[in-house]
Amino acid sequence: MFAFFLKRLGLLIPTFLGITIIAFGFVRVLPGDPVLLMAGERGLTQERYDALLKQFGYDRPIWEQYFEYLGNLLSGDFGNSLVTKQPVLEEFFARFPATVELSLCAIILALSIGIPAGIIAASKRGSFLDQTIMGTALIGYSMPIFWWGLLLIIVFSGTLGWTPVSGRISLLYYFPDVTGFMLIDSFISGQKGAFTSAIRHLILPSIVLATIPLAVIARQTRSAMLEVLGEDYVRTAKAKGLSGRRVVGVHALRNAMIPVITVIGLMVGTLLAGAILTETIFSWPGIGKWMVDSIFRRDYPVVQSGLLLIAAIVMVVNLLVDLTYGLINPRIRHN
Amino acid sequence: MSTAMMPVNASQAKTLVYCSEGSPEGFDTALYTAGTTFDASSKTVYNRLVEFEIGTTKVNPGLAESWEVSSDGLEITFKLRSGVKFHSTDFFTPTRDFNADDVLFSFDRQRDEANPWNSYVEGASWEYFNSMDMPALIKDIVKVNDLTVKFMLNRPETPIIANMAMDFASIVSKEYADKLEAAGTQGLLNQQPIGTGPFQFVAYQKDAVIRYKAHPNHWAGKQPIDDLVFAITTDNSVRTQKLKAGECHVAPYPNPADIAGLKADDTLNMLEQEGLNVGYLAYNTKVAPYDNPKVRKALNMAINKQAILDAVFDGAGKAAKNPIPPTMWSYNNAIKDDAYDPDAAKAMLEAEGVSGLKMKIWAMPVARPYNPNARRMAEVMQADFAKIGVEVEIVSYEWGEYLKLSKAEDRDGAVLLGWTGDNGDPDNFLAVLLGCSGVGGSNRAQWCHQPFDDLIIKAKQEPDQAKRTAMYEEAQVIFKEQAPWATVAHSVVFMPMSKKVTGYKIDPLGGHWFTGVDLAE
Numbered sequence: 001m002f003a004f005f006l007k008r009l010g011l012l013i014p015t016f017l018g019i020t021i022i023a024f025g026f027v028r029v030l031p032g033d034p035v036l037l038m039a040g041e042r043g044l045t046q047e048r049y050d051a052l053l054k055q056f057g058y059d060r061p062i063w064e065q066y067f068e069y070l071g072n073l074l075s076g077d078f079g080n081s082l083v084t085k086q087p088v089l090e091e092f093f094a095r096f097p098a099t100v101e102l103s104l105c106a107i108i109l110a111l112s113i114g115i116p117a118g119i120i121a122a123s124k125r126g127s128f129l130d131q132t133i134m135g136t137a138l139i140g141y142s143m144p145i146f147w148w149g150l151l152l153i154i155v156f157s158g159t160l161g162w163t164p165v166s167g168r169i170s171l172l173y174y175f176p177d178v179t180g181f182m183l184i185d186s187f188i189s190g191q192k193g194a195f196t197s198a199i200r201h202l203i204l205p206s207i208v209l210a211t212i213p214l215a216v217i218a219r220q221t222r223s224a225m226l227e228v229l230g231e232d233y234v235r236t237a238k239a240k241g242l243s244g245r246r247v248v249g250v251h252a253l254r255n256a257m258i259p260v261i262t263v264i265g266l267m268v269g270t271l272l273a274g275a276i277l278t279e280t281i282f283s284w285p286g287i288g289k290w291m292v293d294s295i296f297r298r299d300y301p302v303v304q305s306g307l308l309l310i311a312a313i314v315m316v317v318n319l320l321v322d323l324t325y326g327l328i329n330p331r332i333r334h335n
Numbered sequence: 336m337s338t339a340m341m342p343v344n345a346s347q348a349k350t351l352v353y354c355s356e357g358s359p360e361g362f363d364t365a366l367y368t369a370g371t372t373f374d375a376s377s378k379t380v381y382n383r384l385v386e387f388e389i390g391t392t393k394v395n396p397g398l399a400e401s402w403e404v405s406s407d408g409l410e411i412t413f414k415l416r417s418g419v420k421f422h423s424t425d426f427f428t429p430t431r432d433f434n435a436d437d438v439l440f441s442f443d444r445q446r447d448e449a450n451p452w453n454s455y456v457e458g459a460s461w462e463y464f465n466s467m468d469m470p471a472l473i474k475d476i477v478k479v480n481d482l483t484v485k486f487m488l489n490r491p492e493t494p495i496i497a498n499m500a501m502d503f504a505s506i507v508s509k510e511y512a513d514k515l516e517a518a519g520t521q522g523l524l525n526q527q528p529i530g531t532g533p534f535q536f537v538a539y540q541k542d543a544v545i546r547y548k549a550h551p552n553h554w555a556g557k558q559p560i561d562d563l564v565f566a567i568t569t570d571n572s573v574r575t576q577k578l579k580a581g582e583c584h585v586a587p588y589p590n591p592a593d594i595a596g597l598k599a600d601d602t603l604n605m606l607e608q609e610g611l612n613v614g615y616l617a618y619n620t621k622v623a624p625y626d627n628p629k630v631r632k633a634l635n636m637a638i639n640k641q642a643i644l645d646a647v648f649d650g651a652g653k654a655a656k657n658p659i660p661p662t663m664w665s666y667n668n669a670i671k672d673d674a675y676d677p678d679a680a681k682a683m684l685e686a687e688g689v690s691g692l693k694m695k696i697w698a699m700p701v702a703r704p705y706n707p708n709a710r711r712m713a714e715v716m717q718a719d720f721a722k723i724g725v726e727v728e729i730v731s732y733e734w735g736e737y738l739k740l741s742k743a744e745d746r747d748g749a750v751l752l753g754w755t756g757d758n759g760d761p762d763n764f765l766a767v768l769l770g771c772s773g774v775g776g777s778n779r780a781q782w783c784h785q786p787f788d789d790l791i792i793k794a795k796q797e798p799d800q801a802k803r804t805a806m807y808e809e810a811q812v813i814f815k816e817q818a819p820w821a822t823v824a825h826s827v828v829f830m831p832m833s834k835k836v837t838g839y840k841i842d843p844l845g846g847h848w849f850t851g852v853d854l855a856e
Contacts, residue, residue, distance in 0.1 A: 033735040048460070048465065052458065052460060055458060056458065080457050082457075082458055083361075084360055084361055084525075085361065085457055085458065085459075085522065085525060086522070086526075091541070094541045095541060150573070153576050154576065157576060157580055158576050158580060161580065164582060165576045165577045165580050165582055166568055166573050167543065167544075167568075168543060171350075171352055171544065171566060174538070177540070280569060280570060281570055281573060283566070283568045283569060283570070285540065285541055286542075293358065
């Protein structure tokens with residue numbers, strides 16, 4: 001198992017280097033001059049422009065800039081934002097808990113509905129219920145997130161007034177950040193109603209962010225389940241006279257979960273991509289919204305280091321998934 | 336836990352929630368040029384030597400009680416207000432009142448590269464200070480005594496008083512800066528601001544909420560509201576929903592499509608006013624046949640402005656006849672706009688011997704208040720010009736390139752662009768956009784017309800407002816005859832708010848002020 005772990009870890013290094021090149025190169029092929037944008041549109045003399053270009057090192061050959069960037073990264077310096085002038089790492093971690101909190105709620109929601117829905121659909125294969133579940137999943141998968149989010153806001157917040165429109169907590173509550181996770185901070189603040197308010201604010205964004213993963217998980221669970229249900233050991237279990245619930249819940253489900261876990265790992269990337277839109281709609285102060293704002297402002301250091309940090313997170317989560325996979329299925333680690 | 340951290344009880348404290356459209360870049364105003372940042376810093380936390388009267392572009396005393404201009408126009412002496420208190424917060428307690436040292440510090444850090452605060456954050460370019468030509472204008476700033484400061488100028492220039500009311504001229508506390516410098520934490524000046532303004536900074540949760548409370552010892556008295564909260568909500572539709580749901584009291588920049596619905600809502604008020612901006616099409620007056628004023632005039636007559644207002648502005652615009660907006664002093668309302676008359680335009684072109692004309696129209700790739708959709712505007716003009724036999728090709732570039740390439744004196748084609756006023760002075764439009772010194776730069780028409788230029792230079796140096804007004808009115812007449820631009824539109828600013836909000840005024844300069852605003856019970 002340790003050798004398996006080392007092998008996986010070793011693969012991360014070239015992947016990480018590849019991502020630094022992509023992040024660095026990608027930002028530089030974007031049209032737009034960061035110095036002009038930083039300085040504003042109101043005119044900049046050529047001398048001032050040259051001075052700023054030099055100050056940021058954008059006048060130097062691109063490979064020289066890349067190696068300096070890589071060197072800084074290795075010493076833990078992710079650069080400063082051109083806009084706020086603050087360290088990128090500090091900016092990232094100020095927003096990261098908000099994204100994690102929302103993503104966790106979304107994935108819990110997706111799993112707690114998606115897996116049972118997939119199991120039901122598989123065990124009632126071909127029935128009206130199966131078709132309804134799979135049809136709904138297809139709609140969920142194809143839903144334009146922005147439209148879906150706004151629709152929910154208009155119906156549940158605007159017309160019915162059941163949920164708040166946006167934000168993380170009612171503005172009536174104010175307490176210092178301890179963990180950055182609103183559910184925890186509101187709970188330990190001891191302020192009456194704060195925790196409930198934080199939960200109410202999570203409902204709509206979690207639903208919107210969970211929609212695509214939920215659909216994928218439901219479909220994946222269904223097809224994995226169908227495959228397993230046709231296996232000999234399931235037939236044997238049935239022949240032994242076990243109840244249908246026990247056959248599905250114990251014998252089939254455990255084996256069907258292996259591909260589902262892989263999908264969950266891949267979903268982390270989807271969640272972070274979905275967070276960009278969801279956070280923008282719900283004014284959720286996470287890293288997705290931060291990245292979008294930074295791209296529009298041509299904030300080079302934020303975009304390239306932000307991309308890198310997000311990629312690193314996806315890589316680490318996938319490593320963990322691979323390891324879990326290896327734990328569940330010994331054949332993988334021995335191969 | 337301090338009292339500020341307790342839930343706000345409506346019966347105890349009046350809290351106004353403003354759904355702002357974006358996050359501030361920082362809180363040291365002079366480093367930035369974006370209105371969103373100004374709203375969160377200079378309009379709340381800071382004061383300036385002189386202040387715009389909110390809702391107008393008139394300049395009133397601020398931290399300076401009065402000022403005197405020497406007879407040669409080269410010295411301006413500001414008499415400072417005494418007893419002005421800086422904010423006292425969790426992170427700073429001032430030991431002295433505002434004085435001349437604060438004024439000197441606020442400007443010296445921007446103009447003197449040797450000042451340790453000139454580059455206290457990476458890439459500090461003091462852009463607005465530079466773009467208003469302040470380094471060339473100011474020779475020196477001298478402290479006469481604790482409550483008197485003298486600005487010495489290199490040339491007489493009346494609009495500099497209005498510049499002193501601009502955001503970059505906000506006065507920061509030198510005592511606070513000294514304290515940060517001693518602690519090696521200069522960067523906090525841009526994160527935890529201290530000023531003399533009507534509201535003091537409490538906390539900023541990144542991309543989410545900014546909290547302020549009314550400055551209890553403000554020199555003009557405490558504000559009617561106790562707390563001010565900026566709830567950052569970037570999406571226009573979501574902001575509108577928040578306003579309707581009562582989650583905020585004021586929400587700027589509604590979608591044009593939502594305006595009718597907001598107006599119909601009984602719980603809301605909708606204020607509206609023309610913005611201090613102008614959208615225009617600038618011909619290249621150095622290239623034939625656009626060097627002929629009659630050709631330009633003929634093209635102007637072929638443009639159906641009403642069709643543009645309908646197609647591009649969705650009703651949130653007003654046809655422009657002058658290069659300055661109607662809310663600006665010296666706007667010449669006596670001028671008649673060129674009537675839309677394709678037949679006459681065609682005849683006029685023929686009379687000038689122009690036929691089979693092919694031209695390019697440059698369409699901006701970004702939306703701006705003065706032109707929300709340049710591509711569509713260009714298409715409407717293309718159709719209009721086709722009616723008089725002029726064939727139009729629409730071109731566009733990436734925004735940075737567009738701004739750069741459109742400055743070229745030999746540019747091929749007419750450029751769609753616009754301008755939003757900085758200081759409410761007509762000079763800020765007429766000299767910047769149409770003066771001879773702007774040719775090859777901000778004067779996109781490359782238009783240098785001596786009678787016009789002489790007049791605006793004279794007006795800039797004239798201290799008497801009535802005389803200046805007359806000169807600018809005349810300059811607008813010359814502009815209209817010469818037609819270097821087709822003036823297209825001024826945008827209309829809509830500001831929806833809860834009916835509980837009283838005393839809010841739309842700022843023609845585009846800012847959002849909560850000074851004097853109250854909430855009815």
